[in-house]
Each structure stands twice: as structure tokens, then as C-alpha cells.
Amino acid sequence: MLLVVSELVTNACLHAEGPDHLAITCDKKVIRLEVTDRGPGQPAPRTPHRAGRPGGHGMFIVQRLCLDWGVVRAPDVAGKTVWAELGAPA
Template structure:
């Protein structure tokens, strides 16, 4: 690739790439998860976005990572792992914790009150989200489509 050539699609192996960050017992898990995610998004050429839409989607991903990790801190004893699964079409974010309690949005949602907005933000910004039990708790996941 020459100096003046700009790559238009991320260079990912067939099937995409997975990056994992252990978060058990770490200080500042939200900041660590955001920094880790920012580095991955930069490597995958989601950041900086070439268009306003691409930049907005990447910034939404960073907010979504923060929300999932914060929820694990507040409601599940802390996160154990962050996994990012990227393909050319989408990004899947997974946050695991040791609690078997499945997440649910606070209802009724009261936008004027502090707190209780995390899963409402996730519902609004992610294409789809959910949770699945695991051997040692659960994994909360979401997916975001890559901006073109």
C-alpha cells in the first residue's frame, strides 16, 4: 500500500477478530475497558471515523462499553471480562460477571431522575442486546452494525 493510498475497509482475518480484557479485581474497570475498546476500534479503523456517522457509531460503542461495565460494577459485583468481536459488518460487545441475576431496564423509566438509565441507553443505541447465563454468572452482550 503506497503512502497516498487510504484503506477503505478494516483489515481483519476471515471471520473477524476477538479481543479480550480480564477485569477481575482491577481498579478503574470502566476506564480500562474504554481505553481497551478505543485501541481496538482504532486498530479496526472504526476510529477516527471517515464520516460523521462512522465517528458517531464508534463514540456510541465507547459509551455502550462504559454502560455495560458500569452496570456490572453497580449490580453484579464487578465485571470479570470484556470481549470485543469484530467483523467487517458488526461489532459484538460482551461483559461477563459472576452474578446469575439477569439484567432488566428499570421501569418505569424516569428520565428526570438520576440513575437507572444504563439499559435504556443500551436499548436505544445498540442494534440488539441481551444476556446469557454462563457457568460462573452471566454475559451481557450487545451488537452494533458498522457504519459505512
């Protein structure tokens, strides 16, 4: 979980002047991470992924470690919330 939080927060720092909000929620099956920032960009895994190339691995790591992830934009509000879900420990 810490690696995914680090990747989402780092992306907000690199591409959106830092995060505005971090939320972590959990139920019996899923841990949901949400990082909100004011950046206009759309995060996406670099395609094709090249393991030996420096940088650009953050969203690939998130995609590989998480059950699902996505981006939510609120109408009339600058920025976005990037979310990711991991399986909760038993």
C-alpha cells in the same frame, strides 16, 4: 460504542462485583460487545423509563443505541455474559 461499553461495565461493577471479562469483536456489519460477570441478576431497562429520575438509565441507553442486546448464562457456571451489538461503521 464507548458509551455502551461504559454502561455494561458499570452495571457489572454496581450489581456483580465487577466484570470478569470484556470482549469486543467486529465483522463487516456488526460490533459485538460482551461483558462477563459472576452476578446472579438479570439486567433490564427500567420500566417505565423516567428521563428526569437519577440513575437506572444504563440498560435503557444500551437498548436505544444498539441493534440488539441480551444475556447468556452458561450451565453450571455462576454469572452471565451481557452482550450488545452495534452497527459497524461503513
